[in-house]
Amino acid sequence: MKATGNRKWWALGALSASGLVIGLDITVLNVALPSLATELPATTSELQWIANSYNLVFAAMLLPAGLLGDRFGRKRLLLAALALFGMASLICAYASSAGWLIGARALLGLGSAFVVPLCMSVLPVLFSPQERGRAIGLWVTANAIGLPLGPIVGGWLLDHYWWGSVFLINIPVITVALVAVLLLMPESRSSQRLRLDLAGILLSCAGLVSLTWGVIELGDQGPGNGTPAVAVGGGVVLLAAFVACERQLGRRPAIRPLVDLALFRSASFTWATLLATLVTFGLLGALFALPQYFQAVLDADALGTGLRLLPLIGGLVTGARLASRLVPRLGARTPVTAGFLVLAAGLFAGTATGAGTGYGFVAGWLTAVGLGMGLIMPTVTDAALGALSVERSGAGSALIQALRQVGGTIGVAILGSVLNSVYRDRLDLSGLPTPAADAVRDSAPAGALVARQLDAPELLDTVRRAFVDAMDAMLWVCGGLGLLGAVLAVVFLPRHTGPVTAAPVGLPGPKAGESGQVTVG
Incomplete structure (x- = not known):
């Protein structure tokens, strides 16, 4: 029993490492794009497809990945997905053209589409309802930390090595994860051969x-x-x-349907999934605007940009630890509501950021944003997973992730439109040549570069003020969504989630041929 208990926590470490790498891989590319444009080289259109090929395949394959894991075995497909992710990382690192990199990024997206829901679907199999909250807190935190950690790691690597190194960092972690999953994780699959x-x-x-x-x-x-x-x-x-x-x-x-629509009869599943999508919306919006703010307004380089996101990571870790202690005593509703209120307060505080604001103030409201997200994300994930049987944990986990992925993509598009619209409206480009004016309108970092090249401090001041006004407008929208999340949590999210039908590994549970077939090996 003790060995089995230790094994499952070590297996969780492998799952968390896999999630960390995937979260990191999503944002590490942001700081590498300028290098790809010059060293690969890649056109603007090709740069967009380097990013979007991953997103499209990832979004498309999430739902089939969960169903196939239920059918053919979650451990087996997870091992194949990790191997594919590692192979695609190698191809990305040594791609000789933009076309090769676009194709390799699509393979990365395919691997991620299987890794994320399959890791998530194993948690109800490995852990009892009493342990599940802590386990999910660790896994979700690892995933979330990977997003802001990407610019830090990517910035350091680009300062010291060539652009392909941002993909090679995946290899050692994926190798460890492969060995750990192979040796420590039990196989599980649905017993229904439909x-x-x-x-x-x-x-x-x-x-x-x-x-x-x-x-x-x-x-x-x-x-x-x-x-x-x-x-x-x-x-x-x-x-x-x-x-x-x-x-x-x-x-x-x-x-067997790809999506069990009966899941939406569960208030825990429906509202926890919706709230998870809402908080993803806010997180990706912040990560979209803040690197531009640090570079265009605070003159940070790639590594400095990543380091300035550390308060967000600190808040996330602290919030997740608080959630793991509060949920057993108070249920899900109170921590989630508190998390959305703290998140909204941090975002609204961020709207006071000006072109001359010091980093200390920004670090303060970033910490609050991270704290709110840390309270919300593991709690709503646990609430959604609590509505899933072991039999459908793969397909159900994939549905949660698919809704979050599409919601996050739509969120970035909407928040990006708000940011760009206000930024362009606030610019004063009178007297500037047309090519320079077009470059300034593209983005704040590009505008700051043009101003320095022209030795035009007034233009630089205009770009900075315009971008800060735009970021403040975007933060008002995000803060409003935070308040909406708090209201939805109070009104619709059940205080306690229903029991999970899975038995933890090592305890009496479903036998071969029954629902949620599990074998330890």
Whole structure:
């Protein structure tokens, strides 16, 4: 029993390391893009696809990944996904052209699409309801820390090595994770050998790709371009057809639907998933604006930008530890509501940031934002997982992640539009040559670079003031969403979540042939 207990916590360490690498890989690319533009070289369009190829494949394959894990074995597919992620990282590091890098990034997205929901789906199998909150807190914190850690690690590597090193950092962690998962994690799968929902897989993949691509392009090009708008509309139609298809398949016992729509009858699952999507919206919005602020306004380099995000990490870790202590005593509703209130307070405080504000003030409200997120994220993840049986933990975990991914993508597009719109409206570019004016409008870091090249301190001051006004407007929107999250948590989130049907490894549980088949090996 004791050995089994130790093994599952060591296995959690492997899962957390995998989540950390994937979170880091999402944001490490942000600081590498300027180097890719000059050293690879890559055009602006190719740079966009280097980022978006990952996002599109990741969004499209999340739902099938969870279902396939339930069907064929979560450990088996997790090992294959980790190996694929490591191989794709090597290809990325040594890519000789933008085309190769785009293809390798798509493979990274495919590996991530399996790793994330499969890691998440194993948690209800490994841990009892009493242990699950702590385990999820550690796993979610590792995932969340990876996002702001990306610019820190990437900035240091770019200062000392070539651009491919930002992908090679994945290799040692993935290697350790592979060995740990192979030796420590039990295999688990659904005992029901039902036919796969091929129609659902095709409709969901096509719908998520169309919707995600359209939202990304609308964020880049603005609402005036018709093609992305058509893609968004087509994605919505395809996803509506997917829901209708799943509803019909739910009445046919011979086929397992890709998404169990009955999950949405659970208030814990529905509202916890919605609140997780909402907080992801805010986190990605902050990570979108803050690096630009640090570089354009505070003159930070890539490494300095990452280091200035450390208060966010500190707040996240502290909040997650608080949540693990509060939830057993108070239930889920109180910590989540408090977390959204702290998050909103931090974001509203951030709206007082000016062009001349010192970093100490920014670090203070960043810490509050991280603290609020740390209270929310593991708690709502635990509440959503608590509604899943072991039998459907893979597909259910994938659904949670798919909604968060699409919600985060839409959030960045909307918040990016707010940021860009206000920034451009506040600029005074009178007398500036057209090519220079266009470069300034592109982004605040580009505007600051133009001002320095022209030795124009007034233009630099204009760029900084315009961007800070834009960031403040975006933070007002994010703060409002934080208040909305607090209201939704109070009104709709149950105080306590329902019991999980899984038994922890090492305790009496489902036998072979019963729901949630588990083998230790």
